[in-house]
Amino acid sequence: MTILVVDDEQVQREMLQGFLNKRGYKVLTASNGEEALELCARYPISLVLMDLCMPGLNGDEVLEKLRESNPLLRVILITAFGSVETAVKVMKLGASDFLEKPVDLTELAQRIERCEQQQLIEQDLSEMEQDLEDDELPLPVAASSEAMQHLLSLVRRVARSPWTVLIHGETGTGKERIARLLHQLSERSNGPFVEVNCAALPDNLFESELFGHEKGAFTGATSRRSGRFEAAQGGTLFLDEIGELPLGLQAKLLRALQEKRICPVGAELEREVDARVLVATNCDLPKMVQEGRFREDLYYRLNVFEMQIPPLRQRREDIPMLVENFLEQYALRPIQIEPAAMDALIKYDYPGNVRELEHLIQRLATLVRGPVIRRVDLPAPLLQPPQPENNSGLLTERVEAVERQMLLDTLRQYHGVQTRAAEALGISERVLRYKMSKYNLNKEDLK
Numbered sequence: 206m207t208i209l210v211v212d213d214e215q216v217q218r219e220m221l222q223g224f225l226n227k228r229g230y231k232v233l234t235a236s237n238g239e240e241a242l243e244l245c246a247r248y249p250i251s252l253v254l255m256d257l258c259m260p261g262l263n264g265d266e267v268l269e270k271l272r273e274s275n276p277l278l279r280v281i282l283i284t285a286f287g288s289v290e291t292a293v294k295v296m297k298l299g300a301s302d303f304l305e306k307p308v309d310l311t312e313l314a315q316r317i318e319r320c321e322q323q324q325l326i327e328q329d330l331s332e333m334e335q336d337l338e339d340d341e342l343p344l345p346v347a348a349s350s351e352a353m354q355h356l357l358s359l360v361r362r363v364a365r366s367p368w369t370v371l372i373h374g375e376t377g378t379g380k381e382r383i384a385r386l387l388h389q390l391s392e393r394s395n396g397p398f399v400e401v402n403c404a405a406l407p408d409n410l411f412e413s414e415l416f417g418h419e420k421g422a423f424t425g426a427t428s429r430r431s432g433r434f435e436a437a438q439g440g441t442l443f444l445d446e447i448g449e450l451p452l453g454l455q456a457k458l459l460r461a462l463q464e465k466r467i468c469p470v471g472a473e474l475e476r477e478v479d480a481r482v483l484v485a486t487n488c489d490l491p492k493m494v495q496e497g498r499f500r501e502d503l504y505y506r507l508n509v510f511e512m513q514i515p516p517l518r519q520r521r522e523d524i525p526m527l528v529e530n531f532l533e534q535y536a537l538r539p540i541q542i543e544p545a546a547m548d549a550l551i552k553y554d555y556p557g558n559v560r561e562l563e564h565l566i567q568r569l570a571t572l573v574r575g576p577v578i579r580r581v582d583l584p585a586p587l588l589q590p591p592q593p594e595n596n597s598g599l600l601t602e603r604v605e606a607v608e609r610q611m612l613l614d615t616l617r618q619y620h621g622v623q624t625r626a627a628e629a630l631g632i633s634e635r636v637l638r639y640k641m642s643k644y645n646l647n648k649e650d651l652k
């Protein structure tokens with residue numbers, strides 16, 4: 206969880222930051238309301254800790270704007286006096302809680318934990334509502350597995366934020382598709398989606414390709430040309446394979462992200478750009494940072510929100526749906542798949558992930574003569590004896606099994622009375638009902 210500390214006194218900011226850092230929270234600090242609002246627009250902050258008595262600060266206004274920008278945001282106010290009047294006032298302002306000065310750190314830690322719990326429940330509920338929503342995505346994304354369902358629910362929530370998103374995943378897992386989806390579900394969907402594959406650009410063209418150039422900026426620059434950043438004005442700029450961005454340009458990209466301004470090659474004046482940036486990589490960026498191949502400041506600026514797309518071999522439940530989709534897309538006549546063939550397709554490991562599966566089905570759909578794809582039609586690597594089972598997903602499965610059992614035991618203990626079971630489990634009744642439907646727990650079985 207990321208916490209923003211807002212206080213005009215540096216000593217106080219540093220003390221709170223140090224304390225919270227030690228407890229494992231990511232902490233950002235601001236010395237006034239404006240800075241606080243700016244940081245909240247840029248980073249996924251979940252809790253704001255704000256001193257109400259700062260010179261020049263209109264607490265009401267800042268609070269209102271903060272809550273407007275993110276309704277899930279929690280605010281704990283730090284006030285001079287802990288009277289009942291103060292309590293009423295801060296709650297009216299939309300704060301979740303308040304603490305008296307000087308701040309008792311143990312108390313603070315408890316209040317933060319309480320906020321975290323409430324947020325988890327709200328998140329759970331909003332996920333539930335969104336999951337129930339529908340599958341109406343502007344772009345079809347096969348997602349039968351729990352991992353992909355979770356990813357889609359994240360995409361739905363993050364799409365409308367202005368944050369930079371770092372999409373991480375092996376080659377062919379669908380990073381570009383997720384980036385497009387983020388764009389199409391955002392408020393910028395009517396604007397352009399511009400993709401730059403950083404691995405495909407030669408070093409000497411990089412800068413002018415991204416930022417544009419003026420006439421005569423270099424040999425061959427016969428006219429002024431705007432770059433991809435400007436082409437994405439009002440829309441989204443997707444930088445694929447960001448790990449390949451040359452070091453020299455990393456500083457320029459950082460500046461463009463921070464200042465929202467770019468300087469075309471050979472230009473004297475900077476230009477403002479308004480493009481949301483999404484990036485993708487299959488590299489281990491933290492390792493590249495350690496080795497000095499990727500700028501640390503840029504990494505943190507890009508990694509405001511990270512999404513991980515698991516390799517296909519860790520979400521085999523998606524394979525049948527993907528196969529159906531690709532058959533529909535590529536077969537010129539109706540083609541079925543024999544169960545033994547589907548079985549082999551599900552068991553194969555796909556080093557090239559979804560792209561490899563797509564090409565495979567495309568080939569089969571064209572080459573197979575009859576109305577059915579049989580096991581023997583598959584290429585040799587798919588007919589190898591099954592690989593040893595992969596262990597990933599095991600943790601989630603076990604945690605879910607434990608959770609299901611706890612719900613079952615508690616509900617039985619209270620003879621199916623949900624109010625009491627929810628209370629005993631420390632969750633709300635809504636969350637309990639959601640979990641019961643998730644685990645298929647029938648009211649009648651519990652009495």
Ligand SMILES: Nc1ncnc2c1ncn2[C@@H]1O[C@H](COP(=O)(O)OP(=O)(O)OP(=O)(O)O)[C@@H](O)[C@H]1O
Pocket residue numbers: 345346347348374375376377378379380381382383445487527530559560563
């Ligand atoms: N969940 C999905 N549902 C349907 N099609 C998908 C899905 N995921 C990926 N694809 C398809 O698989 C192919 C590869 O996906 P994409 O290009 O998005 O992968 P990538 O991770 O960006 O690849 P690279 O690492 O090579 O840049 C595309 O044709 C895409 O449409």
